Amino acid sequence: MDNTNQKKAIIHSEIALFLRGLIIGKVLTLIVIGGLLWWLLKPNLLSRNSVDSSNQNSNTVPNNGNNRSTFQTVANVPTDSFNYGGSTAWASIRQLVDTQIQSDRPELKLRYIDPVNSSPGSSSGIRMLLDGQLDFAQSSRPLTDEEQAIAKERGFTLEQRQVGKDGIAVVVNPSLNVSGLTVDQLQKIYLGQITNWNQVGGPNLPITPFSQQPKDADTVIFPSNSDLKNQALGSNVQYVYSTTEAVRQLRKTPGGVYYASARSVVPQCSVKALPLGGTFSQLISPYRQPMVSPEQCPRQRNQLNTQAIKNGSYPIPANLFVIIKQNKGREQQIGDAYAKLLLTDQGQKAIEQAGFVGVR
The missing domain is CATH 3.40.190.10 (Periplasmic binding protein-like II)
Known part of the structure; x- marks a missing residue:
């Protein structure tokens, strides 16, 4: 009896060990297979997470204004002091918008110049630009054929770039x-x-x-x-x-x-x-x-x-124009930069805050 019981105990023990080994083997096999699958799928998961994150960010950009063009985003703004003048209708722009520009771009200095022997306005400002007394002009009217002809006689041209409406x-x-x-x-x-x-x-x-x-x-x-x-x-x-x-x-x-x-x-x-x-x-x-x-x-x-x-x-x-001297010199550089500053999202919003209508 004792021998029989001993044999049965040995058999049960061997079966238990076999089953335990079988279970452990299967678990290890599943772990290996799972790890292999995770390793293979990892790039796709990361890519998908990256896309999801990108989509979430793109949805929030319009709200925080990261895509808005600002005075800070304009390139090639010259570092110097420049004279400008012209239309009296631009007074609120000079007071509000130009002040913001110089606060955000302290390297740029703008100095308003009144005419000496005439009243301030678009015409006198363009005349001062033609005479070399201003680096760019602000106008509430388009250029005339006569002004363009004078510029041509003096070896350059004038460009009018619209930035607002009145x-x-x-x-x-x-x-x-x-x-x-x-x-x-x-x-x-x-x-x-x-x-x-x-x-x-x-x-x-x-x-x-x-x-x-x-x-x-x-x-x-x-x-x-x-x-x-x-x-x-x-x-x-x-x-x-x-x-x-x-x-x-x-x-x-x-x-x-x-x-x-x-x-x-x-x-x-x-x-x-x-x-x-x-x-x-x-x-x-x-x-x-x-x-x-x-x-x-x-x-x-x-x-x-x-x-x-x-x-x-x-x-x-009455459209608002920046009058730019096209002479490949410092005047052209500042006139172009100033117009670009006003045409940014920030500039257009400021022009509307000054009481005008934007063009964008």
């Missing part, structure tokens, strides 16, 4: 009861062909047009392709040094009228901007409706009708 607004004394003007009527007023407000649906009151000298004008109401561009203004036109002076004169002149950058005059408290149109049925206001009355100003101010400027429905646009 409009030309017509402003009058707030007491004047006129519903609006057509562009043709406005032009005839300044040519001396319409001299009383009763000729355009207003009161029996003589019209007193105010204007900058044409040679210094900041904006123009006669397009460069118009036959009227070279006609002399009417003898009743009174010339002013600046928009500030014109607004002051309008305040005490019931029949006065003046045209200028919409961004410059629409928010003014002491004048009223008139709707303009190709016809009386197409009058569009340069300000956002409803109009803010003088009594509400300055607690509230009229704001530029950016939608009409942007969609092109406003009848007299």
Whole structure:
């Protein structure tokens, strides 16, 4: 019996050892196979994780602005001090945008220069650029054929690079009861062909047009392709040094009228901007409706009708240009860099914060 039991015990022990070895062998085999599979699949897993991570990052970039072009991302900005000037309509850009540019790019120094013997404006700024007194100019109107011809005579060309949009607004004394003007009527007023407000649906009151000298004008109401561009203004036109002076004169002149950058005059408290149109049925206001009355100003101010400027429905646009001297010198380098700074996402946003319409 004892021998039989001993044999059975030995057999059970051997079976147990066999089964244990078999199980351990299978486990080891599975571990080896699993490890081999993991090693083979590892590149794909890493690749997929990398793609997933990339997709997550790409989804968050627009929110944190990493893809936005900024003043810091513009290359080849020269390190020096440069003179510039021109349009008075750019005053808010010089105050807001140019200050930001020089804060972010301290290596660049911009110095605004006023003309000596004329009033500041687009025309005088371009003339100073032609004469070598400025490194680049800011303009609220396109270049004329005459300016391009002068540049060519002097061995270079001028490039106009658009960076923003504005409009030309017509402003009058707030007491004047006129519903609006057509562009043709406005032009005839300044040519001396319409001299009383009763000729355009207003009161029996003589019209007193105010204007900058044409040679210094900041904006123009006669397009460069118009036959009227070279006609002399009417003898009743009174010339002013600046928009500030014109607004002051309008305040005490019931029949006065003046045209200028919409961004410059629409928010003014002491004048009223008139709707303009190709016809009386197409009058569009340069300000956002409803109009803010003088009594509400300055607690509230009229704001530029950016939608009409942007969609092109406003009848007299005034585009903003950087005028660049193409001479392969330092002037061209800074003019090109300045335009590129304004055309960045940051620059366009700042231009809109300054009250204009961007071009991007």
